[in-house]
Amino acid sequence: MTVHAMIYAAMERLSPSEQRLAKVLLASYPSAGLKTVAELAARAQVSGATVVRFVRHLGFNGYPDFHQCLHEEVQQSAASPLQRYESHQVTHRMGELESTLAGFEQGLRQTFARTTPAEIKKVVALLADPDRRILCAGGRFSGMLAQYLAQMLTQLREQVSYVPGGTEWANRLLDIGKRDLLVMFDFRRYQADSVRFARACRKHGATVILITDPWLSPIAEVSKHVLTCEVDSTSPYITFVPAMAMVERLVSELIDSLGGRARERLEKLEAVWQEITNDNER
Structure with a gap:
């Protein structure tokens, strides 16, 4: 379990001053926790005594123990596929189906255990707001998750678009404002241009929803809601299976939230589809 997950799980048991400390840590995770006791x-x-009590409530022996755990998380989050390949060769035999399936199951359970129904409802409420324009974006690999979400949302509501990286991000910033909702996907090793784009969108007034890994992209600092997904896999690469499941969950709950509006739009889509296809293509 990451320190972020520990803090989240302990929140209700903390005193008011400890809860204030927890919110500061979560808002600037993990950088805030890498400071000295006095700085934090x-x-x-x-x-300072509150800081020490807080880390002990999380299960650490003291602040140095807490500090060390965060440092190890940062090192792990920065690991490249090549570094994970070396570890993979030592610890895992390729082709073990049961191990792979067990890993996927564990990742899915941990992802959804960490995400409360209340948080999902808040995110879905933003996605369902007809007055908002929705932009979906991601990095080199996570962009496919953003594109998939945008495709699903487009079939359910108006004003949704996938924004590929590069110059298109700059073009979109020309019109970003308070009506806009950016759903950003960013996983380790976090992309600097993704972080800059999300921060710029927030500066222009957009609301940001971040879908990331347990170590948290720096985009979390400017996000209204953060949904974390497990990424550990049996291969040298991270897995997007839990993240894809999170997208599916959001779409499913959005359909329930929209009710008849979703059905009406799907009916229109079907009619349009029939206009532009022939019988052999359906």
């Missing part, structure tokens, strides 16, 4: 206490406007 000053940032959260709590005492």
